[in-house]
Amino acid sequence: xxxAAAGYSSYGNQIGLATGLVxxxxxxxxxxKRLEIGAVMGAARRKNVxxxxxxxxxxxxxxGGRTGRDGIGGATGxxxxxxxxxxxxxxxxxxxxxxxxxxKIQRFFRRPEITRLIKKCNDFGAGGVSVAIGExxxxxxxxxxxxxxxxxxxxxxxxAISESQERMAIVVDSKDxxxxxxxxxxxxxxxxxxxxxxxxxxxxxGVAWQGNSEYQQSLHRxxxxxx
Numbered sequence: 001x002x003x004a005a006a007g008y009s010s011y012g013n014q015i016g017l018a019t020g021l022v023x024x025x026x027x028x029x030x031x032x033k034r035l036e037i038g039a040v041m042g043a044a045r046r047k048n049v050x051x052x053x054x055x056x057x058x059x060x061x062x063x064g065g066r067t068g069r070d071g072i073g074g075a076t077g078x079x080x081x082x083x084x085x086x087x088x089x090x091x092x093x094x095x096x097x098x099x100x101x102x103x104k105i106q107r108f109f110r111r112p113e114i115t116r117l118i119k120k121c122n123d124f125g126a127g128g129v130s131v132a133i134g135e136x137x138x139x140x141x142x143x144x145x146x147x148x149x150x151x152x153x154x155x156x157x158x159x160a161i162s163e164s165q166e167r168m169a170i171v172v173d174s175k176d177x178x179x180x181x182x183x184x185x186x187x188x189x190x191x192x193x194x195x196x197x198x199x200x201x202x203x204x205x206g207v208a209w210q211g212n213s214e215y216q217q218s219l220h221r222x223x224x225x226x227x
Contacts (some may be wrong), residue, residue: 004036014099015106048112052119054137054197059177062133063184063191064105064167068150071095071163075126101166101189108187117176124167130160132169134205137197144209146194156209171197 009019017040069092077093109115122132133142144159154162172180177193184191198206 008038011097011099015103044115045112048115050116050118054120054171055173056197057174058119058137058171058197059174059193060133060136060140060142060195060197061170061172061177061180061184061191062129062147062167062194063108063170063189065098065101065164066148066150066190067128067154067159067162067164067167068096069154069158069162071128071165072158072161074163095163095165098166104187104189105166105168108184108189111183114180114183117172117180119171119173121168121170124163124165124169126163128160128162128164129169130207132167133195136169136171139198139205140195141198141206142195142208144194144207145211146192148190148192156207159209160207169195 005019005022008022012019071093073090073093074095077090082090120136122135124132127134129142129144129147133140142160144156147159149159150164170180174196181191181193
């Protein structure tokens, strides 16, 4: 627990957030595997927070950190059993933090002239690009070639499901793309437009990599299969 508290406060200090409370709860159910939960609460003026749907032709901008193999399978990896051998076989499941980039993202989202242009946004958690961007509209065309990479050699699947941290996906009107990219540059954040909403044409997600369409998934078929 002492080590966990030190980790929270160290990362919090680097992104400008003080560690206000570290509490310990002992219960027999946590003997086999301890649980660590961290939460941050913030406030924003209501007039600066826009909640809209994606329209056909809207662009989705990926900003923040680059994509690598770290975090592939991270969400499922955190829920399975591990042994001392896991460090040799499951290392890629561990997401690597980037405190300076997260601090830049905080500054970016504190500017009202920026937030009022954002229709919707998602952070990159479980599933990476495929989920963070895939949830933002009923129909999308994603170009994985435009996703900034930490290094060469990643294939389309790795780019699509990597859970590399300190990344955000934001939906903006196509006329606001240049302004948003300029704002990101002012905060020293890397940002690219890598996706467009096409939900007016079909409720499908199309994903392209190296000029080829990797797959296309009908959300209507998916939703029917879940019932």
